[in-house]
Amino acid sequence: xxxxxxxxxxxxxxxxxxxxxxxxxxxxxxVGSLVLLxxxxxxxxxxxxxxxxxxxxxxxxxxxxxxxxxxxxxGTTPSAQYGAPYNAGSASVQSLxxxxxxxxxxxxxxxxxxxxxxxxxxxxxxxxxxxxxxxxSTYNSADAKQQGAWLDAYAKAxxxxxxxxxxxxxxxxxxxxxxVMMSALLKSxxxxxxxxxxxxxxxxxxxxxxxxxxxxxxxxxLSGLASDQHLVGNQWGVMNETGSYPGQAWLWLYTxxxxxxxxxxxxxxxxxxxxxxAVLSLGLVFVPLIPGLRNVPRWVPIYRLIWRSxxxxxxxxxxxxxxxxxxxxxSTSAS
Amino acid sequence: MNEEVPxxxxxxxxxxxxxxxxxxxxxxxxxQPYYIGSWxxxxxxxxxxxxxxxxxxxxxxxxxxxxxxxxxxxxxxMNSLHFWSVQLFFVFMVxxxxxxFFAAGWRHGRASTWMIGAVIFLVxxxxxxxxxxxxxxxxxxxxxxxxxxxxNSTGAGTFFNVLNFGQMYGxxxxxxxxxxxxxxxxxxxxxxxxxxxKPIEPKEAMKx
Numbered sequence: 001x002x003x004x005x006x007x008x009x010x011x012x013x014x015x016x017x018x019x020x021x022x023x024x025x026x027x028x029x030x031v032g033s034l035v036l037l038x039x040x041x042x043x044x045x046x047x048x049x050x051x052x053x054x055x056x057x058x059x060x061x062x063x064x065x066x067x068x069x070x071x072x073x074x075g076t077t078p079s080a081q082y083g084a085p086y087n088a089g090s091a092s093v094q095s096l097x098x099x100x101x102x103x104x105x106x107x108x109x110x111x112x113x114x115x116x117x118x119x120x121x122x123x124x125x126x127x128x129x130x131x132x133x134x135x136x137s138t139y140n141s142a143d144a145k146q147q148g149a150w151l152d153a154y155a156k157a158x159x160x161x162x163x164x165x166x167x168x169x170x171x172x173x174x175x176x177x178x179x180v181m182m183s184a185l186l187k188s189x190x191x192x193x194x195x196x197x198x199x200x201x202x203x204x205x206x207x208x209x210x211x212x213x214x215x216x217x218x219x220x221x222l223s224g225l226a227s228d229q230h231l232v233g234n235q236w237g238v239m240n241e242t243g244s245y246p247g248q249a250w251l252w253l254y255t256x257x258x259x260x261x262x263x264x265x266x267x268x269x270x271x272x273x274x275x276x277x278a279v280l281s282l283g284l285v286f287v288p289l290i291p292g293l294r295n296v297p298r299w300v301p302i303y304r305l306i307w308r309s310x311x312x313x314x315x316x317x318x319x320x321x322x323x324x325x326x327x328x329x330x331s332t333s334a335s
Numbered sequence: 336m337n338e339e340v341p342x343x344x345x346x347x348x349x350x351x352x353x354x355x356x357x358x359x360x361x362x363x364x365x366x367q368p369y370y371i372g373s374w375x376x377x378x379x380x381x382x383x384x385x386x387x388x389x390x391x392x393x394x395x396x397x398x399x400x401x402x403x404x405x406x407x408x409x410x411x412x413m414n415s416l417h418f419w420s421v422q423l424f425f426v427f428m429v430x431x432x433x434x435x436f437f438a439a440g441w442r443h444g445r446a447s448t449w450m451i452g453a454v455i456f457l458v459x460x461x462x463x464x465x466x467x468x469x470x471x472x473x474x475x476x477x478x479x480x481x482x483x484x485x486x487n488s489t490g491a492g493t494f495f496n497v498l499n500f501g502q503m504y505g506x507x508x509x510x511x512x513x514x515x516x517x518x519x520x521x522x523x524x525x526x527x528x529x530x531x532x533k534p535i536e537p538k539e540a541m542k543x
Contacts, residue, residue, distance in 0.1 A: 006444065008361065008530045012368055015533070020367035029377075029384035033423060037388055041415035048405060048414075049473040085492045094488040101490030108493040207501025209479075214498070217480040226477045238481050241467070241474045245418075248467060250425050250460055270488040285453040288441035288543040295541050302437035307534040310370040 049229070049242040052222060054198070054212060058189035059166070061221045065189060066168045066182045067158045068219040072113040073178075074151040077218040079113045086111040086214070094268040096275070109210055117215045121197045122181055125188055132184045135177035142176065150176035166190060233258055253277070361527050370534055375438065378431035379526075385424035386519060390512060392417035397508045401471055421463055432456060439541045440532050446543030448525040455518045462515055465507035468497055475500075 058065040081091035085108040126133040157170035198212040239255045241247035257273045404410035441449035
């Protein structure tokens with residue numbers, strides 16, 4: 001099965017060698033590439049569109065912010081219904097028949113959007129704010145049916161909401177304590193308090209952005225910006241990047257599958273694409289061992305282009321081409 | 336020098352094995368078969384040159400911290416060098432890969448050289464991916480939000496959280512570059528140890 005490479009002295013016996021300076025070649029490559037890189041960096045720079053914050057979201061699209069927060073409270077957002085690794089939902093858990101590694105892996109970064117994104121931040125804000133404290137008390141003491149009725153009515157009213165001086169107003173209706181709660185949450189978000197609260201998680205040092213990113217991802221503000229920058233899934237998604245830069249062009253094949261059936265639109269598209277790419281990646285690694293695939297180079301004779309001087313010399317030398325007796329090439333030090 | 340080598344010495348055995356396989360003449364050759372005068376052989380060395388600049392610019396970016404390049408013109412230029420050296424690295428790595436595929440570079444006992452090269456390509460994709468996630472800009476945010484579903488679908492989301500900047504940054508500046516560099520060194524040693532593969536002969540089997 002595995003064939004050991006012959007010793008170079010044997011392998012190159014009889015093949016003409018030429019002077020070759022490895023270090024000179026490496027130095028030329030280093031200097032040449034550095035000059036090119038300096039020119040590219042100086043003239044084309046690199047993309048750096050500032051990140052969005054919950055504050056910028058609440059300031060620029062307050063209705064979308066309040067609509068998303070209300071949906072978090074109602075448990076109807078993608079994050080609220082996600083499933084592993086965030087919570088016990090199932091909407092985003094993918095499987096292929098019985099094969100569901102996502103479900104098997106379980107919950108490891110617990111996120112409860114209603115509590116984490118809305119109720120707990122409001123509870124922290126309620127200190128010294130009697131109106132908000134009363135509204136929270138009313139909401140928490142209501143039964144699920146009553147909460148659902150308020151949330152449903154408020155969510156419908158938000159479709160015709162208006163903004164006035166940074167506040168979201170809806171037509172009159174029975175929304176219970178929600179207008180007070182959402183007004184307080186919006187005020188905190190617009191001031192930047194919610195960014196800090198969702199990130200701090202009770203610790204001073206923090207680098208985990210799971211909660212704020214999930215919250216922002218549930219709204220339509222961020223995805224709208226991404227669509228403007230040609231970054232969403234049906235625009236070849238993550239292989240692109242902001243501006244007119246090449247992005248992760250090496251992900252083209254991965255992204256390609258999302259554009260065609262049966263992957264496009266499939267509920268388990270991610271799992272199907274990852275499995276497909278895993279098989280193809282294994283194929284790439286094991287090309288030398290796969291009959292048929294490893295013969296492609298013979299069928300597509302690009303090798304004759306690569307070694308055209310060798311084949312030309314071979315054709316013009318009646319006595320066996322460039323292969324000469326080993327004794328005539330005493331300086332075959334490559335061996 | 337004439338001291339007797341103790342039998343059973345692991346050190347002597349390893350030294351002997353390395354010396355047999357990898358002489359200085361093989362590591363630093365000054366002659367090569369004449370057929371390497373093809374542009375295909377340049378792709379690999381440019382890939383390595385680009386990797387050197389990726390690592391050096393990355394070390395400088397890491398030294399000054401992840402916020403530096405967003406607020407400093409020098410930092411932005413260094414990031415741009417890092418960015419374009421990554422692009423150059425991938426362009427020439429892919430050209431090298433295709434060149435070696437159509438040359439059937441795995442022939443004559445070189446299968447593991449090809450396999451490690453292919454693994455370098457795959458690990459490099461992971462290196463670039465964590466780099467995009469560690470940029471701390473809008474691209475990082477959106478790529479994290481978009482990519483989490485694919486990662487989570489495999490169950491890997493339990494230990495590889497693309498929304499966790501700290502984890503992505505640590506992987507990008509330490510673990511993945513060390514892996515790529517180690518594999519590249521092994522790849523180069525394999526090439527120098529065995530030499531470049533000979534041209535395909537008529538009716539030659541493409542077996543390793």
